[in-house]
Amino acid sequence: MRRILPFLLLLALPDVAQACAVCGAAVDRNKSAFVGTTILLSLLPLAMLGAGLWWVGRHRNLSEEFADREAGVPVRGQPTGGGKE
Amino acid sequence: MGPRGTEQALNTLARGGRLVENGVVGMAIVVFVEVMLFAGFISAFIIVRNSTPPGLWPPPDQPRLPVATTAFNTAMLLASGVALFLAQRAFGRRGHRAAARRMGVALLLGGFFVVFQGVEWVRLIGQGLTLTSSQLGAFFYTIVGAHALHATAAIVAVGNQWRAMREGRLSPSAFGAGQLFWYFVVLMWPVIYWQVYL
Numbered sequence: 033m034r035r036i037l038p039f040l041l042l043l044a045l046p047d048v049a050q051a052c053a054v055c056g057a058a059v060d061r062n063k064s065a066f067v068g069t070t071i072l073l074s075l076l077p078l079a080m081l082g083a084g085l086w087w088v089g090r091h092r093n094l095s096e097e098f099a100d101r102e103a104g105v106p107v108r109g110q111p112t113g114g115g116k117e
Numbered sequence: 118m119g120p121r122g123t124e125q126a127l128n129t130l131a132r133g134g135r136l137v138e139n140g141v142v143g144m145a146i147v148v149f150v151e152v153m154l155f156a157g158f159i160s161a162f163i164i165v166r167n168s169t170p171p172g173l174w175p176p177p178d179q180p181r182l183p184v185a186t187t188a189f190n191t192a193m194l195l196a197s198g199v200a201l202f203l204a205q206r207a208f209g210r211r212g213h214r215a216a217a218r219r220m221g222v223a224l225l226l227g228g229f230f231v232v233f234q235g236v237e238w239v240r241l242i243g244q245g246l247t248l249t250s251s252q253l254g255a256f257f258y259t260i261v262g263a264h265a266l267h268a269t270a271a272i273v274a275v276g277n278q279w280r281a282m283r284e285g286r287l288s289p290s291a292f293g294a295g296q297l298f299w300y301f302v303v304l305m306w307p308v309i310y311w312q313v314y315l
């Protein structure tokens with residue numbers, strides 16, 4: 033019990049222990065700046081990668097449609113030009 | 118990429134070409150890294166600015182940044198981006214001579230932007246804003262200086278391409294890479310202006 037007691041006392045003081053000393057800034061504006069810039073730096077690379085993948089995927093789909101159209105295969109959602117519906 | 122650009126890409130693919138030129142892919146990776154560099158700079162600036170007590174940012178003993186004149190300069194840089202976009206359109210429709218003329222306009226506007234920045238810097242240094250005078254000065258010259266360095270590199274690169282374009286020997290891959298870097302320089306600046314000047 034003597035060994036556990038200090039840990040139990042620490043549990044009673046959760047606000048004192050900060051995982052990151054810098055993130056516990058006293059100024060609220062600074063705290064929100066940390067949160068905002070963390071979100072920015074985390075999401076920005078993902079957003080750029082996502083945009084690149086989206087662009088490549090979109091053009092791959094379009095290129096497949098284009099190749100189908102060149103080959104005379106009816107494209108989904110477009111009239112077939114006189115074929116039996 | 119607009120409908121015409123999409124059509125060009127699809128025609129290229131239909132001829133067995135690449136969806137994106139190698140030069141453009143390489144430059145996209147460079148731009149990705151550069152965007153993260155500036156995001157880091159701007160994040161650090163925002164945190165330092167917000168850590169100062171209210172009323173002490175910008176530092177009272179430091180000169181104010183020229184907001185109005187830089188807004189004009191921002192418009193010049195944006196116009197250079199539009200001119201380069203028009204050069205790309207002209208490249209596909211009217212030939213290399215028309216494209217070279219528009220590239221020349223883009224280069225002049227970009228050159229004006231860098232020279233104007235230099236004039237502003239001289240004035241600010243004269244008023245006491247230096248790299249070591251305050252945190253504002255340190256961040257201002259680091260962020261704006263890094264951007265000016267990129268703008269200068271873009272001018273040199275597109276300037277070389279302009280010469281090649283006039284002679285009709287500029288490849289689409291090189292032109293696309295140069296354009297991408299120029300657009301990065303143009304589009305990064307309004308973000309810097311918004312965060313650092315306003």
